[in-house]
Amino acid sequence: MTTAVAATRRVGYRRKTAPDDRKTRAMPERTEDTTARVPRTRTEDIRLQLADEIVRGELAPGTQLDEMGLATRFRVSRTPIREALRLLETSGLVELKPHRGCFVASLSAEKLEELFVAMAELEAVCAGLAAVNMTPDERKALEVLLDAMAEPMRAGDPQRYHELNERFHNAIYDGSHNGHLAGLTLATRIRLAPFRRAQFRTLGRLARSQEEHARIVDAILRGDRKGATDVMRAHIDTVRISFETYVHQR
Structure with a gap:
């Protein structure tokens, strides 16, 4: 059993049915499939x-x-x-x-560095808040996304991994339960999205990214605000370094 799975079970809950309603069958809960592939236009x-x-x-x-x-x-x-x-x-x-x-457009190295620094701090705050504000359902959904990302990671499919990666980070923004912060973070990520996608082409990056995501999920499921903040900041800094490596390899 992985640490993330164990943590999820600790924070999960079991739905109870009313004792005086035994003849009525509970309708199954409908949950959105956050991992389904969305056709591109x-x-x-x-x-x-x-x-x-x-x-x-x-x-x-x-x-x-x-x-x-x-x-x-x-x-x-x-x-x-x-x-x-x-x-x-x-x-x-x-x-x-x-x-x-x-x-x-012209985007200087200095401007790109500023964007990555801002991204690291914004995402770190989101992760920290998610660790204390996420509902049990949101925590479970985050773990489902993490598990789904393992398939394109093993298959070496950077495009599919990127798609799920965006949903993974969106789930953390939403889990912060701070709409203003989530909006600022998303706007910054949109500016950096092509550069973040490019870094997945660096040799071995998908596997390392998955390991970093697992540490983020583990901290969030433990309710460790400082831990989630620190590992997310380190993750985005690694994204920046991986992109720089990708550029230098070309």
Whole structure:
């Protein structure tokens, strides 16, 4: 039995039925499948492809992204291209300039470092609050996500792992039960999402990430606020280092 499983059982509870209602069968509880694969739209495929090319440096800062040219390349109309570029602007990877077009944004190493530092602190606070505020159902759902991430980790599937990783971190933001903090954290993560996704391509990173997540879950299930804060901060710092390693390997 893993530590995380044991901890979950300690914080879990058993649903009781009314003693005078023995003839009535309790309806099974419906729980949302937080691990189900969600089909990607064509817009999302294009956004991810362009984001990867920007992060890898294949689309250099200042490069103009022509809607018609991209529509021809991806064999789609201009509508999904416009939507993909709008989403890329939200993450800070491109700039939409009126009457001029769309250009790959310049993001200095210093700015990227600032974002990672902010991300580490925000996520650390979320994890600490989640350790004391998460309900038993939320704790169980977090453990289910952790278990689900083991499959793409073993299969070496960084894209699927990234999808579940986003849900894992979202569950911790929500588990903080602080909407303002969760919003700030999510907004910062959106800016860093392409860089966080890229680091999963570093050799051995998926397995190490899974180990780090297990330590985070263990601290949260124990109700260890300081422990959860510390391990989450260390986790995000490792994400930054892994991304830097990925860039230097190219």
